[in-house]
Structure formats: structure tokens, C-alpha cells
Amino acid sequence: MWEKRSDMVVYDVEPFNAEPPPGALLDHITPLDTFYGRNHGPIPRIDAGNWRLRVDGLVDRPLELSMDDLRHRFPQRTVVATLQCAGNRRADLMRFRDIPGQQPWGPGATSTARWSGVSLAKVLAEAGLQGHAAHIAFTGADVSQEADPPQPFGASIPTAKATSEEVLLAWAMNDQALPTAHGAPLRVVVPGWIGARSVKWLQRITAQAQPTDNYFQTGYSVLPPEADPHNTEPGEGITLGPITIHCAILQPEYGAQVPAGPTHVTGFALAGDDRTVARVDVSGDGGSTWIRADLDAPENPWTWQHWRATLTLPAGGTELVARAWDSTAAVQPESPATVWNPRGYANTSWARLYVTCHR
Template sequence: MSLWEKRDDMLVHERDPYNAEPPRAALAGRRTTPPDTFYSRNHGPVPDLDPAAWRLTVDGLVERPLELSLADLRERFGEHEVTATLQCAGNRRAGLAEIRAIPGEDLWGPGATSTARWTGVRLADVLAEAGLRSGAAHIAFTAPDVSLLAHPPQPFGGSITAEKAVRPEVLLAWAMDGRPLPRVHGAPLRVVVPGWIGARSVKWLTRVTARADPSDNYFQATAYRLLPPEADPAEAGPGGITLGPIVVNCDILRPDDGARVPSGPTEVTGYALAGGGRTVARVDVSVDGGGSWTQASLDGGDSPWAWRHWHATLDLPAGEAEITARAWDSAGAVQPESPAHLWNPKGYANTSWARIRLTCA
């Protein structure tokens, strides 16, 4: 195992802070992602918190402010599980960087997406115990990992709407896949916000604050905003869209991009994910740039908050081939064709058609 008990073939974008994704094939065919394979996105040094001394503060627009230990959470609230996929807002950024450079950002491939079975308590139950006051429209999260990316440096944080926060799928989680959270994934406690960008599932959680307005943390107010192409990414500026629910997306996991494969029948597999409470309805695969499509078979579907794996068998002629995939969600939305139409200064939300190139012998 390499750093943070991750597999040796992780694609490491940065070592400090640690940011890494697994190779495509490591995600193929897995309904959940082992902790050693799960992508890791960090904005500062990974904190080392003592679970025995750790406390969660619940404050702001509440009737009864709370201070809770892990034992309090386990004893006072019912335990729940949810299988959910987390996806970094910068997933597939490398595709946008092929259109135009994105300085200062890690060039994530399709592996900044992973799925786990999360265990903890519902945030809704904790907020009910605290008693949300009138005007509490947003729930903010604070962690102790100080990031130098913020100006000035500050702990990571963010917020979600109160409407989402009281949904039953939103957890304060202490375990993934039946084991205590690894330190790099947020131990002793993290938020899991299914269907929203991974940045809102704040790790190493120490404070939950009910507010009238969204968090003013740098990573809510300035970063993780979809900016117009001409905007300065160092400023929030007008026209920026705060990222929350994710948009339908898919990618190809096997064969790998650039692989040599035999000509003839070839199985192509990948994942698809729909956010915001929608589900994946269909995945289409093409070998002629979208001139014609083959409908893929969908696996899974056990959790509305998790990805679905898909597979299709394509007859590939000898020579160079490009495989294209697109997903549709239950609202009828489909991925746009070109990353050129989606380019933005931070390289967020590349939901364009997935593409790999193969050599068929």
C-alpha cells in the first residue's frame, strides 16, 4: 500500500494535500469502491483528530444548541445506512483542459467518482433535536483542515439548503462499508450529501450551523462556483453559479483509453450517475461519433443515490476506433456532446460525452 493505505497504482495529482484517483479499470464492475481505491480530494493537510476528545457543535438558528460526542450520536439517534456515490466537481477536468488550459487545477480523469455504503445518523434527526428556528434556510458545515487555497487561509467549509439537509438520505457518517472511516476519508465523522458535489460532504466535521444565508466560507462563496469563461477564478463575481446537485454524467472504464484490443466483438463497460434525486434512465454507446447508437445494459439500481454500471458489446473493425458514451436521466436530460461548450475557468462539471480511443488489431 502507498500513502494513506491506498493502492499503489493510484493516480496521485498532489501529495500534500493528498489528491488521488484510481485508474479507470479499478472502478469497473464494483457496486461499491474499497477504501483503498476510493478517490481522495483534500484542500489542506489531513487532520488527526482524537475520537474520544472530538465533539460536534450544533448552533446558529436553533432552539437548543448541542455539543455531541460520538457516543452521544450513537446512543441518542437511530443508526442508518445509505449507499451513495460521491463525485468531485472537478471529475473529468482533463477533458476540459484539452479545450483550453486550466491553470492551478488538478487534471482529474474519470476516477474522481466512488461509491460506499455509509453508516451514521440522519442529519435531520440531529437538527430536529436542536430545533430549527424560523428563517433557518441553510445548514453550514465546518471542519478543521486549514487550506492555503483560501485567501486568507481558512478551514474548509460549505453549506447545503435546509430543505436538502432534512432529507433522510443525508447522514452524519462514522463508517464506510461497515468499518470506521479511514482518517483520509473524514474520521471520526463526516457529512454525506448524496446527489450533490463531493465538496458538500464535508470531512472531519466539527460544527453544524443553521443560517439564514449560505455559508460565507471561501469554498462556498468563491470556490466551487461555475463561472463564465471570461471570469477571474480568484473572484466570486457576477454570473457565478454555486454548485450543489450534480448533473447526469457517465464515463467508460474498460477498455482503457489508448488500449490495444482485438478487433471483433468487444465488451465496453462504464458507470453512469444522476444527481439531485434523479436516476439514470439509459446509456447509449457509439462507434461512429454519434451517428448511430447502441443501448447499453444497466446493472445495479439498488440505491437511488448510487451510480449504475453499464455494459455493451460492440463489433470493432481493425484499425483506430473511438468509443463514445452518453447517459440520460429520469428527467430526460442528456449529456451534451462537446466539452468545448462547457469550458469554465475552474474546470468544473465536465458532463460531456465520454470518449476513449482504441487500436483494434
């Protein structure tokens, strides 16, 4: 299925939604067959030879670009960046309180790749971006039935982010041609922001004064706990953009049985936006005592950082907990109760899992 590994946890066949098991995410670069998939409509197959990218809106020189134009008219750039679904670790929120109609994503809706393409800023400069263009909107070719009426998936980001050098129009992933399942022939990659802003199967870029009115722009927002996610007013939620500091435990996995005594615990932390992870603390007794984990240095501000620690666990059931701090000294909230919301987005609470230790 879309050339993915056989042990992917598949939530939907179409639209394709799947994550790898947590233990598959220990490499700094995620293999193509392991990278998670999150979609709202059927995956389109596009003929790259006939495909064109339209750049319009508040620009002096509207463009229509082929893949050859992109490859030969602009300098190529490569950025290593982590993408993450806004619903990552939703399962932890659902253990606190159910979220009907949503997939119970674990920590695997996060992956890192080496993306290659051209800088979005260069393309916008070629088009003559006008000074009052405050937002850059993207439209993909994938059509979703979730919107009424159905519409292509779309998103927008502020111009200040769009013109940052790390934002790419990518045609390659891990030094290979971008797979169909990940947006071929061209996708946006917006490092440090939720994955929903990195629009796949890109067809159009529009410079405009306001954020896009696409259904999925405000659909990816955190609503108040009492809100009805199927009947919301404009502005009721907080529209999601930059990722907020959080971490996940990858090994051992939830519910695992492990020997009592010294136990190796590993995971990742991601700060989001242009921040880095400064510290990860780990506990083997539900948060009563903590040790500081060994933390990998960041390759850049837009990638995850893996961490590891050895805990001495007693026989019986115990709760492992991890919490992360970012370079601004922001720390994760303790309880899922503080961040629970009816769409299950942006779970930044401490990572928790239960294991049973045997002698």
C-alpha cells in the same frame, strides 16, 4: 500512502489528491483502498475521545455532542451513496482547452460506499431547528492555504436537502470505522450533490438564514468561459450543488490497444440529486451510430449505475463515445466546448476515448 492501492494516480501528496485507475471502479461498492481522495489542506488527525460536535445558529437548543452521544442518542442509519468530485473528468475538458493550475482528473474521482451514522435531520430536530433557518453550514478541521487568509474547509446546503433522510453524519464506511483520510471521526455525506458539500473532519454545524461565506462554497462554482478564476466578483459563477447527468467509460481505457472485432465496453452513469439514469447509448464510431447499453438498476437514487455493451470495432484508430439520459429525459451535451469553464468543473459532456484496434 493513506492505505491506498499502489496504482492510484496521485496528483498531490499534500494535500492528498488521488484517483484510482478507471478499471478499478467496476464494483458497485468501492473498496476503501480504491476510493478517491480530494483535499484542500493537510489531512488532520483527530482524537475521537476529546472531539466534540457543535450545533448552533438558528436553533432553540445549541448542542455539544461527543461520539458516544451520537451513537446512543440517535438511531443509526445506513445509506449507499456515490460521491463525486466536481472536477471529475476535467482531463476531457483540458484536451479541448487547457486549464492551468488544475489537476487533470479522469473518471476516477467518483466512488461509492456504504455509509453509516445518524441522520442529520434527527440531530437538527434535537437542536430545535428554527423555521427561518434556510441553510445548514458545515465546518471541518482541515485548514486550507488556498483561502486568504487560510481557513477551515466549509460548505452549506439548503435546509430542505439537509433535512432529507438520506443526508448523514457518518462515522463508518463500508461497515468499517471511517478512515482518517475520509474524515474521521465524523463527516457529512450529502448524497446526490458534489463531493465538496460532504464536509470531512466535521467540527461544527450552523443553521443560518444565508449560505455560508466560506471560501469554498462559491469556490466550487462554474464561471463563464471568459472569467479569470483568480479574480471573480460575488455571484459571477453558478454555485454547484446537485450533480448533473453524466457517464464515463471505464474499460477499455484511454489510448488502449484492443483486438479488432467484438469489444466489451463498460462504464458507469450517475444522474445526481434524487434522479436515476434511464438510458445509456454507446457508439464505436465517434457517434455516427449507436447501440443501447445494458444498464444496472439503481439501488437508490443516490448511487451510480454501471452499464455494458459489446461493439464491433474495425482495425485502426476509433473513438468510443457514451451518453446518458436521466429519469427526467435530460441528456448530456455532445461537446466539451459547451461546458468548458476556467475551473474545469461539472464536465457533463459525452464520454469519449480513443483506442487502437489491431488484427
